[in-house]
Amino acid sequence: MPGPNSRWERPVELSTPGNGSCQIRGPFEALAHLSENWPAQQGLQFVKARSACRGALAGHKTVEEARTAFEAAAAEARKHFDGRRHRQSTGY
Numbered sequence: 001m002p003g004p005n006s007r008w009e010r011p012v013e014l015s016t017p018g019n020g021s022c023q024i025r026g027p028f029e030a031l032a033h034l035s036e037n038w039p040a041q042q043g044l045q046f047v048k049a050r051s052a053c054r055g056a057l058a059g060h061k062t063v064e065e066a067r068t069a070f071e072a073a074a075a076e077a078r079k080h081f082d083g084r085r086h087r088q089s090t091g092y
Helices: 027-036 044-058 063-090
Strands: 012-016 020-024
Touching (some): 012 063, 027 044, 027 063
Antiparallel strands (some): 012 020
């Protein structure tokens, strides 16, 4: 049954600069993390992940669909952070 206690088969490990790493275990935790701690809150994958997590909590999507979308958002955020770090180190 969908809801805030829905869990993925395996957690998603996130490493954040300055904050260490954390494990996100389901769409509810992912949605909270996207809302409160996300470094790039305007990317396409961020929007898709937020929507997929909401859909999973409402029962319109599977929790694994939400996981896939969340992993894509994490990859997008990594690219954003790496690009920003590169611009800072090169003066751009």
